[in-house]
Amino acid sequence: MLNNIVKKEKLAYGVHLFWIENPIISKKAKPGQFVIFRIHEGGERIPLTISKTKGNMFRVIVKAVGKSTYELCKLKENDYIKDVVGPLGTPSEIKRYGRVLVIGGGVGIAAIAPIVDALINVGNKVDTILAARNKESIILEDEFKDSENLYFATNDGSKGEKLFPNQLMEKLIKEEKYDVVWAIGPALMMKACSEVAKQHNLKIFVSLNAIMVDGTGMCGGCRVRIKDTLKYTCVDGPEFDGRDVDWNSFLTRLSQYKAEEKKALENYLKIVGEPTWL
Amino acid sequence: MALKDRVNPIERNPKERAKDFSEVSLGYTENLAIIEAKRCLQCKIPTCVKGCPVGIDIPGFIKQIANEKFQESYKILKKYNALPAICGRVCPQEVQCEGACVLNKMGKPIAIGSLERFVADWASKNNIKDEIKIEKKLNKKIAIIGAGPSGLTAASELAKSGFLVDVYETFSEPGGVLIYGIPEFRLPKSIVKKEVDFLKELGVNILLNIPVGNAIEPQELLEKYDAIFIGVGAGTPKFMNIEGTELNGVYSANEFLTRINLMKAYKFPEYDTPVKIGKNVVVIGGGNTAMDAARSALRLGANVTIIYRRSEEEMPARKAEIHHAKEEGVKFQLLTQPISYIGDKEGNLIGIKCVKMKLGQPDKSGRRKPIPIENSEFIIPTEIAIEAIGTNPNKLLLSKFEGLKLNKWGYIQTNEYGQTSIPKVFAGGDIVTGSATVILAMGAGKKAAKKIKEFLND
Numbered sequence: 001m002l003n004n005i006v007k008k009e010k011l012a013y014g015v016h017l018f019w020i021e022n023p024i025i026s027k028k029a030k031p032g033q034f035v036i037f038r039i040h041e042g043g044e045r046i047p048l049t050i051s052k053t054k055g056n057m058f059r060v061i062v063k064a065v066g067k068s069t070y071e072l073c074k075l076k077e078n079d080y081i082k083d084v085v086g087p088l089g090t091p092s093e094i095k096r097y098g099r100v101l102v103i104g105g106g107v108g109i110a111a112i113a114p115i116v117d118a119l120i121n122v123g124n125k126v127d128t129i130l131a132a133r134n135k136e137s138i139i140l141e142d143e144f145k146d147s148e149n150l151y152f153a154t155n156d157g158s159k160g161e162k163l164f165p166n167q168l169m170e171k172l173i174k175e176e177k178y179d180v181v182w183a184i185g186p187a188l189m190m191k192a193c194s195e196v197a198k199q200h201n202l203k204i205f206v207s208l209n210a211i212m213v214d215g216t217g218m219c220g221g222c223r224v225r226i227k228d229t230l231k232y233t234c235v236d237g238p239e240f241d242g243r244d245v246d247w248n249s250f251l252t253r254l255s256q257y258k259a260e261e262k263k264a265l266e267n268y269l270k271i272v273g274e275p276t277w278l
Numbered sequence: 279m280a281l282k283d284r285v286n287p288i289e290r291n292p293k294e295r296a297k298d299f300s301e302v303s304l305g306y307t308e309n310l311a312i313i314e315a316k317r318c319l320q321c322k323i324p325t326c327v328k329g330c331p332v333g334i335d336i337p338g339f340i341k342q343i344a345n346e347k348f349q350e351s352y353k354i355l356k357k358y359n360a361l362p363a364i365c366g367r368v369c370p371q372e373v374q375c376e377g378a379c380v381l382n383k384m385g386k387p388i389a390i391g392s393l394e395r396f397v398a399d400w401a402s403k404n405n406i407k408d409e410i411k412i413e414k415k416l417n418k419k420i421a422i423i424g425a426g427p428s429g430l431t432a433a434s435e436l437a438k439s440g441f442l443v444d445v446y447e448t449f450s451e452p453g454g455v456l457i458y459g460i461p462e463f464r465l466p467k468s469i470v471k472k473e474v475d476f477l478k479e480l481g482v483n484i485l486l487n488i489p490v491g492n493a494i495e496p497q498e499l500l501e502k503y504d505a506i507f508i509g510v511g512a513g514t515p516k517f518m519n520i521e522g523t524e525l526n527g528v529y530s531a532n533e534f535l536t537r538i539n540l541m542k543a544y545k546f547p548e549y550d551t552p553v554k555i556g557k558n559v560v561v562i563g564g565g566n567t568a569m570d571a572a573r574s575a576l577r578l579g580a581n582v583t584i585i586y587r588r589s590e591e592e593m594p595a596r597k598a599e600i601h602h603a604k605e606e607g608v609k610f611q612l613l614t615q616p617i618s619y620i621g622d623k624e625g626n627l628i629g630i631k632c633v634k635m636k637l638g639q640p641d642k643s644g645r646r647k648p649i650p651i652e653n654s655e656f657i658i659p660t661e662i663a664i665e666a667i668g669t670n671p672n673k674l675l676l677s678k679f680e681g682l683k684l685n686k687w688g689y690i691q692t693n694e695y696g697q698t699s700i701p702k703v704f705a706g707g708d709i710v711t712g713s714a715t716v717i718l719a720m721g722a723g724k725k726a727a728k729k730i731k732e733f734l735n736d
Binding site for chain 2: 024025028033038042043044045067068082083084085086087088213214216217218219220221223224225230232235236246249250252253255256257260261263264267
């Protein structure tokens, strides 16, 4: 078996968890790496962070935002993903730092799960912030029990503090001396956290969700300016020190296909009707 | 003896073909091929063969066309070249076999490339099955990394010799640059597929979606295989790195062509991958990739200009491709160098600031060096810019291959037979030479295969 969906679970509206059978990826994946899916012949290549591995399977958590992810979320258990390539990208720099703060925002929580585990495994004391819009959007809470302290931040205050993750980060930094920070989530969240880190002269890893095609350094589409040099997110990253990222141009490039994405989703919804499966 | 004029293959009307992605050249009919083949002087010492990187018996296969024995001709061709339908289309024959043809002295050389294509297409149309002749089965395993022209050629040679061959490819389709780089109108994907199918019949095992280096570490390959051939190409695009390179609308030719060729973005939204299509497109560069990008953009309905910092004479693209591009309506703005991109408030490209150039004395490349003309800056308004200025080696695998010696530009160092600093590891194609041509990569694959055989039989 290869690339069949062994297990699928809805975690929140439009947020779905998939366990995919693929012995190579499950054996080789390291925290911080990603895969690229092409779900059918005419499909886009969709990069997704590997969220966990177990036996012959790996896990990804997908948020439906456009046509391709809507379509992916429509797949059921025992369906196949046509092409899965990975693991791709440079793994997270896991080592003994001392005290680490890890922030996951939205589906970014899926990405930090293996990083937190790995950091704890090598002897770090890890404080974790899980942040989301509201209580219902906090995912995988159970997987962070080994954190030294587990904090929550929601936009509406329905769980934990009613703060943006960067605000909670700022607050924690004043109370505790951290050696390094990870912040993975929406680009604006990572940008805001990077600004806090910069002010406090603190190294911060962010994972850039750039638009990519091949994921192997061949198209240059995922290029990002890091301290005045062009880097390719897919091979040089996806993790970079957030203090060095040129966030404005990164955000510009993320919006590149807005019009096309909108059109594709509209067309798709015309065909399938109400996306009841989300 | 009066020498007959060269017979040219049939080409579609430029106005019509510039609107679609179907093939530009329709090739020869049987009659035309025979007439052209009869022009061949059948030289006793054929200089054309020396000009061919894979050493095809050119007079041999042409003679059979002249005799109307197309199947015989195909047999000869296929003996030397695993991918004749591809080479007949994309080889730079004018500087290889045709460049060496003695008829150059008296008129136009034999259209060797078009004849090669004719024979390969004829065989395909008539369902001629390739003879699968495998020498004694050998219980030795070879890993080939990269299913591009060099890897596929090495695979074919080694499989024919009886080795067990596994080809690892990162993409979902084999073919490398033949699939993602060269557009459908110059090389239909169905042809690449057919030639790859032949390899499968030879018993070559093609493993797709496997990024070697990550999914399998070099050390594992070294343990599992008796020899390894690396043919991963030089896929990482270079950028001029001028101000505004991040703007929306600035592409590398690799990305633009991959979206169109591999992901079929020209069929968006029927296919899911989009590509930006502006009213105006500017392509920067003078090589074949620049021509391919420009002609692709033209087919998407854009008004296309190629800007190049030297004059047409120095352009590295094939003359035929430059000619095709012009015929179809691509404009050329020569002696022009971009200096920065201009964007609007939303981060979209709206123009390129350029400077005019003049040519000085020849530089290291042997071409006259372009020199900026002072105070000659001007702006070309455009929504899309495509940089086709070359590539660098890809780090994905090489950074993980311990002990593999690279040269100062990051390409793999080999001896003349393609052997690297690790004795059982061979390499060839663009990852050794820097970006070159399909046929040179194939030649390297063939040469390395021969050496691998010797290495393993010792």
